[in-house]
Amino acid sequence: MNEIIKAAFGISCTSKETKLTGLPLYLTEGRRFEVMEIEDYQFLAVYLSDNEKFGTVALLKQLAILQKKSGLDVAFVFKNLTWVQREALVEKRIPFVYGEEQIYLPFLGIALRSRIKKTLILSEDKMMPVSQSLFLYMLYHDLGSGILKKDAAEVLHLTRTSITRASEQLKRMGLISEKSVGKETPMQTTAKGKELFLAAKPYLVNPVQRRIYVSDYPGDDVLLAGESALSAKSMLAEPKHKTFACYKGDERIKHWTEVDPQWTKEEVYCVELWKYNPCYLSQEKAVDVVSLAMSLAENEDERVQGELEEYMEGYEW
Secondary structure (H helix, E strand, O other), X not given: OHHHHHHHHOOXXXXXXXXXXXXXXXXXXXXXXXXXXEOOEXXXXXXXXXXXXXXXXXXXXHHHHHHHHHOOEEEEEOOOOOHHHXXXXXXOOOOEEEOOOEEEEOOOEEEEEOOOOOOEEEEOOOOOHHHHXXXXXXXXXXXXXXXXXXXXXHHHOOOHHHHHHHHHHHHHOOOEEEOOEOOEOOEEEOOOHHHHHHHHHHHOOOXXXXXXEEOOOOOOOOEEOHHHHHHOOOOOOOOOOOEEEEEOOOHHHHHOOEOOHHHOOXXXXXEEEEOOOHHHOOOOOEOOHHXXXXXXXXXXXXXXXXXXXXXXXXXXX
């Protein structure tokens, strides 16, 4: 898989075999699981057995179960795939990989070869975490003169390669442009403020990879997130468990004691583990406004959605 990803997208990645426990036998028998890591992003590759038969409806249900269990995006890896099956998977938006020529990973990139013309089609319909981090930095800081890649890389603690790949994706989405000025080629947003946010909204992703509950107070330097952050900016009541956000690779996570909030009488804190570092995008004690909105987008509480909508409407871009 590492070689396939590199050949298709020019991205180096690593893989580590893993086991998922507590799943029904039909989800694990004859299958192999690997966590694929591309810098600060991970997804789960599920290798189907050689002769495994499947239907897209069943795979769609399995996809939801595996995503919830692993806390990662999930892609199925096939050894055999027909053209009809490929079309059905794409129609249902089920991520998959079949060799180097049939790759459908909406969270990373798409490389599908036409059976007739053998033409490589590259596109993305959702931002990679690194792209979203760069986009948000530019949304908040591009005042018209543009931003250099080396400066963005320094602020966001990313490699120049990562910034270049992210900027290419944002350009394909029509959200930024690049124009040489002397020896420099600054990146510039194609719109500003709310207009830019609305243009980007279909491509934005939930920054939260998973949530944990801990008995240790995360610290005053850890940003408020989720309903706690929204309650500080609206009439929403504070949630039962105060919510914070930190980057999933933060070393402090190892020192926190994870607990089940249903089985403890201690004070418990909810910590959202993010796909990118929220600290580089916020100058307040809470996560940035757009990331907050995306992290709460799937919250089904009508009170939360009502307060979020009102807050976003009144936000001064």
